[in-house]
Amino acid sequence: MFLISQYICIPVGDLSTNCYLIYDENRQGVVVDPGGDFELIMSTINKNKLHIKHVLLTHVHFDHILATQEVMDATGADLLVPSGDEPALRDPRLNLIGYTQNRAEINLKADRLLEDGDEITAGSLVFNVLNTPGHTPGSSCFILGDLLISGDTLFAGSIGRTDFPGGDSKIMRRSLEHLTQLEGVNTVLPGHGPSTTMQDERRDNPYMNTTGYDFNY
Numbered sequence: 001m002f003l004i005s006q007y008i009c010i011p012v013g014d015l016s017t018n019c020y021l022i023y024d025e026n027r028q029g030v031v032v033d034p035g036g037d038f039e040l041i042m043s044t045i046n047k048n049k050l051h052i053k054h055v056l057l058t059h060v061h062f063d064h065i066l067a068t069q070e071v072m073d074a075t076g077a078d079l080l081v082p083s084g085d086e087p088a089l090r091d092p093r094l095n096l097i098g099y100t101q102n103r104a105e106i107n108l109k110a111d112r113l114l115e116d117g118d119e120i121t122a123g124s125l126v127f128n129v130l131n132t133p134g135h136t137p138g139s140s141c142f143i144l145g146d147l148l149i150s151g152d153t154l155f156a157g158s159i160g161r162t163d164f165p166g167g168d169s170k171i172m173r174r175s176l177e178h179l180t181q182l183e184g185v186n187t188v189l190p191g192h193g194p195s196t197t198m199q200d201e202r203r204d205n206p207y208m209n210t211t212g213y214d215f216n217y
């Protein structure tokens with residue numbers, strides 16, 4: 001497949017969550033996980049003259065969503081959310097805002113709920129939704145050509161926690177097995193920390209191979 005896409009990674013908020021702007025050759029695109037720092041996100045969108053069609057959430061934890069409403073209001077984008085995390089759009093126990101000092105009230109409404117296998121289009125970009133539960137019930141990766149946007153499922157050398165409400169280490173293991181078998185994916189863009197490659201993760205990430213596997217945090 002011939003695909004021209006570009007991305008910008010903006011670490012946002014107290015937990016340095018990676019917010020991604022991903023766009024096509026006509027600068028049409030999406031924002032993934034606007035977790036905070038609304039003004040920084042908007043100035044980057046404006047500076048790059050991007051037209052944002054959708055806000056995509058990999059999952060609904062506070063550090064991935066706190067600037068969602070503001071970005072939607074400023075860009076006119078709609079909100080696409082994995083169906084398994086829909087209750088967390090309101091429930092502080094699930095989105096974890098209740099665990100923080102932040103007293104913001106989260107009350108978001110999805111325009112579209114995403115299921116495994118769904119496609120999302122923005123300009124000439126077509127993302128495939130891969131549900132990878134474990135960190136949360138709805139946690140999903142988005143595949144665009146050879147890019148994998150992995151949220152808090154897969155990090156460089158590590159994986160997301162499974163001890164929050166709705167997390168499940170056995171289900172996480174299945175999701176990771178699924179990811180190791182993906183063909184055609186090269187670059188991995190995680191929800192926190194540096195980007196990596198699928199090849200490096202298959203080789204070096206203990207959760208992605210058989211060198212060791214311990215989910216007892």
Ligand SMILES: [Zn+2]
Nearest residue numbers: 059061135152
């Ligand atoms: Zn998370």
